[in-house]
Amino acid sequence: MNTTQPLAVATFAGGCFWCMQPAFDALDGVNLTTVGYSGGHLLNPTYKDVTSGASGHSESIQVEYNPNIVNYVTLLNTFWQQIDPTQKDGQFADIGSHYEAVIFYHTDEQHQSALESKKKLGLSGKFSKPIVTAIKPSAPFYAAEDYHQKYYQKQRMHYQLYKKGSGRADFIEKNWR
Secondary structure (H helix, E strand, O other), X not given: OOOOOOOEEEEEEOOOHHXXXXXXXXXXXXXXXXXXEEOOOOOOOOHHHHHOOOOOOEEEEEXXXXXOOOOHHHHXXXXXXXXXXXXXXXXXXXXXHHHOOEEEEOOHHHHHHHHHHHHHHHHOOOOOXXXXXEEEEOOOEEEOOHHHOOHHHHOHHHHHHHHHHOOHHHHHHHHHO
């Protein structure tokens, strides 16, 4: 009898997908992360399609994880700590609907966990503004072009400059560390 639980999938949009990947890659129990596009109407969108705003997609990360090692609540907490949950028009210096923060749930359990997590963060008093991060049903996910995958490893210096220059690094340091 095989008691090994299959891998599960979680999908999040948190602004620039380059900046989302390192935190999830660092978690024990995460098997694979893939940056890409979710939530839009165009089949097989490209980076150009998404960043134009015309495809309706969000830059996203899909996380394949082993729920016996890391649970969805831990993934949610990791997500919250990479974003500004009070920003509606994008994330940090990246403005536009394709940069808005979204939790894309795949199961009823993920949906409930996301709602509870958002409510808990809102009641925590950590932020003076309301938590506006959207919670939506999962949508088709399209992997981004290869040069975007693990960008933080491929282009370390550029990635660090971008994370700092966008305001993300300072926000995380001020609000989450």
